[in-house]
Amino acid sequence: MPDQLQFAPLQFPTRIPADYEPFVLADEPVWNPSVHLALAAPAESLSLSDLGYDSAELALAASPLGVTAPFQVFSPAGLEAVRTVCLALQANAMVGTDDRAPSYIPGAGYRSKFIHNLCHDATVLAHVSSLAGIKLAPHSMTDCQAYINYAPRDVSKAVDSWHIDSIAFDMVLMLSDPTKLVGGRLEFLKVSRQSASDLFGTTVDQLHLGYAVEVPQDQIASAQFSAAGTGVVQQGTHVVHRASRLETAGERITLVLGYIPLDQSGPDPTNVDYMSAWGHPGISAELARHAAWLSSQHLAALASQIDPDASAASAATALRAAVASVERVISALESSG
Numbered sequence: 001m002p003d004q005l006q007f008a009p010l011q012f013p014t015r016i017p018a019d020y021e022p023f024v025l026a027d028e029p030v031w032n033p034s035v036h037l038a039l040a041a042p043a044e045s046l047s048l049s050d051l052g053y054d055s056a057e058l059a060l061a062a063s064p065l066g067v068t069a070p071f072q073v074f075s076p077a078g079l080e081a082v083r084t085v086c087l088a089l090q091a092n093a094m095v096g097t098d099d100r101a102p103s104y105i106p107g108a109g110y111r112s113k114f115i116h117n118l119c120h121d122a123t124v125l126a127h128v129s130s131l132a133g134i135k136l137a138p139h140s141m142t143d144c145q146a147y148i149n150y151a152p153r154d155v156s157k158a159v160d161s162w163h164i165d166s167i168a169f170d171m172v173l174m175l176s177d178p179t180k181l182v183g184g185r186l187e188f189l190k191v192s193r194q195s196a197s198d199l200f201g202t203t204v205d206q207l208h209l210g211y212a213v214e215v216p217q218d219q220i221a222s223a224q225f226s227a228a229g230t231g232v233v234q235q236g237t238h239v240v241h242r243a244s245r246l247e248t249a250g251e252r253i254t255l256v257l258g259y260i261p262l263d264q265s266g267p268d269p270t271n272v273d274y275m276s277a278w279g280h281p282g283i284s285a286e287l288a289r290h291a292a293w294l295s296s297q298h299l300a301a302l303a304s305q306i307d308p309d310a311s312a313a314s315a316a317t318a319l320r321a322a323v324a325s326v327e328r329v330i331s332a333l334e335s336s337g
């Protein structure tokens with residue numbers, strides 16, 4: 001594969017999954033970036049190097065970014081509008097059964113036109129891309145373009161336990177007043193995912209499952225959210241993070257927007273094996289679309305760029321690499337059924 005392979009973004013599907021149709025908000029604010037945005041730059045960022053990643057691991061990562069400090073995203077009017085939408089959707093939140101987020105809404109971009117337009121807003125995309133240092137698009141898995149996480153009613157449960165994400169980049173938007181929260185901090189481990197796996201007695205490929213374990217305080221950094229309407233951008237497949245337990249009950253809503261790099265010359269970080277077991281409406285078709293999108297563009301690049309003198313072995317290897325996403329998703333879908 002070439003060093004740089006810039007893909008065109010996958011378009012939003014022409015019809016939403018039938019199971020989402022009853023939950024689409026009929027009456028909601030209309031997204032208006034000139035009124036709702038107040039984007040600012042973060043004061044600082046942690047790189048993957050800062051988190052202990054070595055050069056071999058960095059070479060396989062989509063960008064050097066670990067996680068930014070919080071920065072302003074919404075204007076007061078934008079915060080009010082996005083909170084109105086997220087509170088309206090809360091009645092239909094799903095309840096998790098594992099050590100991950102106990103109360104959440106996946107596929108929020110299917111349910112809310114406001115959130116869909118926020119996910120696809122060109123100004124937001126340019127800002128997030130600039131922070132990541134690479135061109136990003138709304139994630140090709142529509143399910144992952146926007147998640148809303150709500151605090152559990154039972155405060156003895158972690159809001160979310162230590163984990164890595166199943167998609168490469170996300171922006172975590174704090175929609176509740178963080179100064180009123182006791183606990184409920186967004187925290188990061190100051191170590192690589194390999195070191196975190198060693199600490200939890202597991203492997204990197206199991207880190208998405210979530211680990212509700214305590215870690216020495218000197219290995220933890222917290223996002224210092226000063227107000228609602230701010231957010232951080234992280235390379236969530238590499239930064240091990242959690243929302244710590246709320247010490248007293250309180251409103252804690254975060255909206256997580258998911259992104260995919262448009263440079264797909266490296267390995268696809270999307271955890272399709274895990275996603276195939278999620279059971280969310282439309283997820284099987286989304287996985288098929290994701291794989292078809294990736295492999296079709298890899299095949300097109302191969303058709304135009306393959307060395308005319310390629311040997312039989314290298315031509316076969318190139319074809320196998322181009323269809324790897326399709327093969328991987330077929331296998332994930334067949335084993336999930």
Ligand SMILES: [Fe+2]
Binds near residue numbers: 164165236
């Ligand atoms: Fe996460």
